Amino acid sequence: MATLLVSAGAALAAGPSREIADAQERYRQEMAVCNSGQSHQDVKICRTEARNALAEAKRGGLAEAAPNQYSRNAVQRCSEFQGDERTACEARVFNPSRVDGSVSGGGLVRESVIVVPVR
Known part of the structure; x- marks a missing residue:
C-alpha cells in the first residue's frame, strides 16, 4: 500500500513538470518557426507571442479546451x-x-x- 501511494505521488508530481517541459519544447519549436520567417507574422510579434504562451503555460493557463x-x-x-x-x-x-x-x-x-x- 505504501509503495502504491509513493508511486501515485511521484506520478502526480511528474505531471506539472512534464507539462512545463512540453511547453518549453513548444516554445523552442515556435521560436524556430518565428526565426525562419514561416510564421506569417512579424518576427518581433511572433517571438513575443511565443514568450507569452510559455509564461501562460507555466502558470497553468493553457489547458486544452474540452471538445465541446x-x-x-x-x-x-x-x-x-x-x-x-x-x-x-x-x-x-x-x-x-x-x-x-x-x-x-x-x-x-x-x-x-x-x-x-x-x-
Missing part, C-alpha cells in the same frame, strides 16, 4: 442576436455554405446563404 468548448463559445457569441438573426448566426458557425481565409491570415469568414421568399 468551441461549440459552447460559438453559441454564446450568437446569443447576442434574437430570432432570425440568431438562427443565421448559428447557421454560419455550424453549417457554413462557404469558409474563406485562414487563422494565419487573420481570421475566417463564414458565409451561409439563406433564401428568403418574396412577399
Whole structure:
C-alpha cells in the first residue's frame, strides 16, 4: 500500500513538470518557426507571442479546451442576436455554405446563404 501511494505521488508530481517541459519544447519549436520567417507574422510579434504562451503555460493557463468548448463559445457569441438573426448566426458557425481565409491570415469568414421568399 505504501509503495502504491509513493508511486501515485511521484506520478502526480511528474505531471506539472512534464507539462512545463512540453511547453518549453513548444516554445523552442515556435521560436524556430518565428526565426525562419514561416510564421506569417512579424518576427518581433511572433517571438513575443511565443514568450507569452510559455509564461501562460507555466502558470497553468493553457489547458486544452474540452471538445465541446468551441461549440459552447460559438453559441454564446450568437446569443447576442434574437430570432432570425440568431438562427443565421448559428447557421454560419455550424453549417457554413462557404469558409474563406485562414487563422494565419487573420481570421475566417463564414458565409451561409439563406433564401428568403418574396412577399
